[in-house]
Amino acid sequence: MAKNSDLQQLPFTLEDPDLLHNKSYVNGKFIDSSTGNRFQIIDPGTGKPWASCPDCTAADVEPAVQSAHAAFRIYSKFTPSRRAQLLLKWHQLIVAAREDLARILVHETGKTLAEARGEIDYATTFSWWFVGEAERGVHGSTVVSAIPGRRGVVIKQPIGVAAALVPWNFPIALVLRKAAAALAAGCTMVAKTSPETPLTAVCLAHLASKAGFPPGTLNVLTTSLENTPGVAEALCVHPLVKKVTFTGSTRVGKIISGLCSQNLKKTTLELGGNCPFIVFDDANVEQALGQLMALKWRHAGQACITSNRVFVQSGIYDAFVEELVKRSASSLRLGHGMHEETTLGALTTPRGLDKAEELYQDAVAKGAKTALGRGKREDGDGYFMAPTILTEMTDDMAMTHEEIFAPVLGVYRFETEEEVLRRANDTPYGLAGYVFTKNVDRQWRMFENLEAGMIGLNAGNSSAAETPFGGIKDSGHGKESGKDVAINEYLITKTGTMAIENHY
């Protein structure tokens, strides 16, 4: 199906213009929505539309799920080795399209070109990882029974059609983290994209077809903010969908969980975070600062594992804040992601800006001091906020309890290990936490007692394809990467019991 004309005057160039299609993708074909309606894609760096996509509704879910179901009958029978080869080919095509994908990504998310390239490099660690998992993560086991003459045989089988509800902050990495795991397991998938970032997901599905996956193995439904709840609900309650994976807010995660529970559907939920970043007096301050700069300012603070609360022990508090402000002021240059000198891009949505402004005002009203920035949307085009650092933060402020998701950073003072552990855990969330100390005993104590699914010990980033990614408490359940665990989310376990006649 021909592209719609809005791709004829792109604000950037592509090495391979065939990569980008402003359609949904079902059963190996580019499609429009059943209503014919479309919605606009806004460049967060200008605040202006630059493309549009089909606005799918709940009515478009049925053909997409049927196509994934038909593909499942074929694809689930492929040998693990054949699945691994297809995944490898897909991985190679994505790597080859890196530069084009990065440019599209900048215009969907507002992140910088360097960050967009970094996201693709990160994303392809998942496609690479699941090439290996396709062959080695699906094995079962045999068991010697307690009953004489009996043996148990445990096999793993793909669960069926999976639905992925994906966020806008890392739309390539998180589609790939979910889809590569599902495809490695032998499942097929229908992905519903975020309204802000549909195009990169369609590129990935198109490349999957080019790699040789059967039509219907990976389908992508694009939809507007308005129609998102309807499409998501139709996927969650569809009887042929056996598994739902969602990344997004805790509020929506609980709705998804409720819908899926109606049919006892298996879920993986990667939800919000309120991650503490704790720096003790005995830390290597240089190391802590470097890691904090990379973690907090990554994609303008719009990552679920970013540090939401920075706790610094009182002995180094003033010096730490001074250096943090100095480095942030000198190294962060706000601007459109495509400009070479930009190191801090736009926020992806105006909703994010509004919320950040509210959180900033609440903190200042309750006594926080502004050490950098002004916690306010910048004048002019695009969704920009200059990096903002607040000090003398206290636990009664809204920023202490809510996910910030913006380039606003609050620094809290603490005195003792016991105190900071209590305050760090005083949140319903449990996604990640970070601890900086040279005391190995303290590292262990903090590792074991911090209530979160991922802990950085003198390290500020805990996401890697080879280790399990996921939270506890209100940050959700299930794991999205790592050995055996992530692929298991898309497998069922079946037990066979054999009685051996004339056993001796």
Ligand SMILES: O=CCCC(=O)O
């Ligand atoms: O925002 C959530 C995902 C971030 C990551 O994978 O590092």
